[in-house]
Amino acid sequence: MQMPPPHCCWTTPGVAGNPCSSKVSSAIKSEKHKRTPLRCIIEGLNRLGWFLFGAVSACAIAFAAGVLFIRNAHGFSASAPPSSMERWIARRARSMAVPPDVRAQPNPVANSAEVLAQARAHWADHCAVCHANDGSGDTQMGRRTYPPAPDMRQTETQQMTDGELFYIIQNGIRLSGMPAWGGGSGHDEEDSWKLVHFIRHLPQLTVEEKKEMQKMNPKSPDDLKEEEEEERFLKGEDSNAHPIEHHHH
Numbered sequence: 001m002q003m004p005p006p007h008c009c010w011t012t013p014g015v016a017g018n019p020c021s022s023k024v025s026s027a028i029k030s031e032k033h034k035r036t037p038l039r040c041i042i043e044g045l046n047r048l049g050w051f052l053f054g055a056v057s058a059c060a061i062a063f064a065a066g067v068l069f070i071r072n073a074h075g076f077s078a079s080a081p082p083s084s085m086e087r088w089i090a091r092r093a094r095s096m097a098v099p100p101d102v103r104a105q106p107n108p109v110a111n112s113a114e115v116l117a118q119a120r121a122h123w124a125d126h127c128a129v130c131h132a133n134d135g136s137g138d139t140q141m142g143r144r145t146y147p148p149a150p151d152m153r154q155t156e157t158q159q160m161t162d163g164e165l166f167y168i169i170q171n172g173i174r175l176s177g178m179p180a181w182g183g184g185s186g187h188d189e190e191d192s193w194k195l196v197h198f199i200r201h202l203p204q205l206t207v208e209e210k211k212e213m214q215k216m217n218p219k220s221p222d223d224l225k226e227e228e229e230e231e232r233f234l235k236g237e238d239s240n241a242h243p244i245e246h247h248h249h
Contacts, residue, residue, distance in 0.1 A: 078146035090147065090176075091156075098167045105163035109193040119198035120209060122191060124216035130177060133213040135202035145177030153203045165196045 082090070109115060124133060130142045130149045137149030150157055157165075169192040170182030182188050219227070 078144065082147045087147070094168070094173060095164075098164050102167050103161050103163045105161075105166070107162040107166070107193050107196055109190060109197065111197045115194050115197055116201055119191075119194040120213060121216050122195060123198055124213040125218060126181070127195070128213065128217055133210050133217070134205055135199070141177075147176060149177070152199055157199065158203070162193075162196050165199055166192050169195055 123131075128139070130139060130145065131137055131152060132139045132142060132149075135152035137143070137151055139149070142149030152158075166189075168178065170180065170189070172178045172180035181192065
């Protein structure tokens, strides 16, 4: 029986000074080198399998969530109010869509009574059909868009920066009823900045200002005819006229 070389410690092959250490280490490295390619293939397949499993699972969960969402939303009807999840996603997406440099941009138009008067007339003519004169969104169009027009007097709108409000006026919001009003001209940009001042003024809008805006709201032919008949009746120009019928739209 062949005995191990003298002074050879088999139990501690890695100890420095052991004459067998280099031989044992070389044998272990050689064995690892022979098995490395196979192990790499197996480990790679395992990683790929777990990755595919995770990707397929994520797609399945997203699909199931989408089906559940559509069923609970009664299809694509715009009559049901948005869920809290939809509102949260929409707010995050809107915030992320505004470029950081625009978000931090201050209003270059100085505020004044004249600027507010111009913006008030612009709002009454272009914006009130959806947002109402007072910014509440309580109009036929505002209530029926999806999502409904927000109450712009509330914190959610008022806490936005001037740059954010300007960007939304200029570029609109996709998948909503908010159009893009920017036409690429400096005049359009100035009008949008003036509207930002008016939006800030909405919580302090007076009764007199609302009455003034009502006169500037767009009128349909029926509305104009009704106003004309009322004016003639009040002046006594047509005493034989039929009673005036008020139309509710």
